[in-house]
Amino acid sequence: MVRAVSAAETAARTYGWAIHAEALRVRAGRRMAVDGLDLSLDTGVHGLLGPNGAGKTTLVRSIATVLRPASGTLTVLGETVNGRIDLRGLRRQIGYLPQEFGFYRRFTVREFVEYIAWLKEMPPAETPGAVQRAIERVGLADRADDRMKTLSGGMARRAGIAQAIVNDPRLLLLDEPTAGLDPDQRLQFRALLRELGTDTCVLVATHLVEDVAAACTDLVLIDAGRLVFQGVPADLPAAAGEDSGSGDSAAERGYSAILRRHREAQP
């Protein structure tokens, strides 16, 4: 399919990080849920860990450009999201699965993903192929034309992942994507994550330490809106050090030990 290649497409990348936050503060309701966060992430699968209320969802929402930061800088794919920028162009390169994921129950999986593809302003000629590809990649090809209300929770969430990747985004934000997935589906999901992580920046917010440890190239641990730890999954058991934290696995023990140490060190 012969096509024209624009100059913008081949212009050199001007930014260093896919996500770059400096002293980021984002409000959620009355609280400052993200409170002075510094973070730099690029290609790869990054796990975002933290206890409930740590600010994970708020952080993911601000990167998805649906929440405006209160202060600090946040640069997403080279665009600073505080200023007056073209959100449309930026959002076309982002895929987002919110934590509270809802859908139209009478729509089929295909119709749902097609609707999202329309919201993402994908060219109509490309949409059927992209929708089919996304549905196949998440393993829902056999259920593609069943209504969303007939799907189990895990399958519905997979449809949610399909809508997030339909536009082959450069930046993929998944907030609790494994909720409701059974162990086999989780394995398939991790394989998909690894595939995506080869050339996409993927941020997976989850409270399940094991998911993250298995699939991610690196981990970010936040608490009370601040960065606590950033490193590779193998560092978790090591970081526990002398203290034996609580948890069933070495990763979980490392995680709770790091968290406790951080909290004790707070003034």
Place this chain on the structure above:
Amino acid sequence: MTSMDEEALVHRIARGDRAAFDELYRRTSPWLAVRLRRRCADDELVAEVMQETYLAIWRAAASFSGASVGGSAVGWVWTIAARRLVDALRRRAREGRLPLATLAAPDAPAAEDEALEALLGAELDSAVRLLSPDLRAVLQAMVLDGLTVRETAVLLGVPEGTVKTRARRARIALRRALS
């Protein structure tokens, strides 16, 4: 059946016509196989990609009806296949085994030059010929195969920045050769 064009075949496939599906396969699979084999040295991978492509066509034929836009009769089949190839290569890249195509050897003269020049245009012909294989591969992936920069990077197994640099150099070289 043989008098129908591909568009009509897809229309029939959408209604479950196996004969139409087999006919579409007969007409397009040699072309697709040859083209894919030129981009990927692993025949097993090519077979996998072809299987996925035709399966996708079978499953979603109703949404591909009317898809031959932009003047290309089977370009949309290629688009499906190219994207599946990129996905498969991404999976292999993650596992560390990347089967790349061998780049075409440079320029041995052949008898049918003039006839082929008519197909592409004489100046563009010689301009493309003058490009180095690296640059040509990038241009082929992006212009002829319709891949994005990221997909080209996966296909060729080089970083994205390299793809962009080569694309820019190729454009400069072509512009110089054509002017």
Place this chain on the structure above:
Amino acid sequence: MNDEKHVPAAALRRYATGDPRSRADQVWAVEAHLELCARCRERLGEAVTFHSPETAALVAQVQTRLATEVIRSPQMPTYRMPRRVSRWAPPGFWARLVMTLLVLGAAIGLDLAGSSGLPPSVVLLVAPVAPLLGVAAVWSAGLDPLHELVVASPRAGLFLVLRRTLAVLAAVIPALAVAGWMTGASPATWLLPCLAFTAGALALGELIGLRWAAAALAIMWTVGVITPSVLTARAPWVLEPTSLPYWAGLIGVIAVALALRRDAYKELRSDSWFVR
């Protein structure tokens, strides 16, 4: 593309066999041509059969595998519901629209049952707030399960809100027209306030959220105009024909205010009062 010129046989054979001696530009020309020319694809098939046994074997192998896969793969249905309408009126709407029509029906009933034409006309009183039931559902987290995805999408913004609002008006205005005709009111007396309140809800919605804006305006109108008017059995001065120019002016001002704010409706609300 010149259809009389086809790929010469030898070049096609070299292409089919993957001969490394073919020049890159020739390959390029052949591939570009093959996408368009069924005849040459047919000839390529023959060349593969005769000259490239590996490719032919590959093609046959895939065909065998496909035979089993295709049997067990369900196909997409050929008839599908026209979901394009959801680009204008998402599924959450319909309940709201039905409610609105019921309200209008009740208003007509009251007007006809009472002495028709005498102030206050219930239809005229209700007209400004009739669309607000539907408008509240246009951009609301509680009423649209996809709300966060919609807000996060490239298409989010005032245009999408306007598109959906138009769907609401497309349902409400004809109903109002019928109601107005049945009760003998002139069109402008219900149309202008109706549009003004709709536009006002959209403008106010940028500040406090569309759902609350619609609710606030509806309450304000009910308390401030409908209730006194019903209690005193007098038509309110805001609905007199002399006030129509003011309504028109108000619509103009609000429209300009809307047009100036480009960034509206692109983010979630995170105000302290309306936390999600």
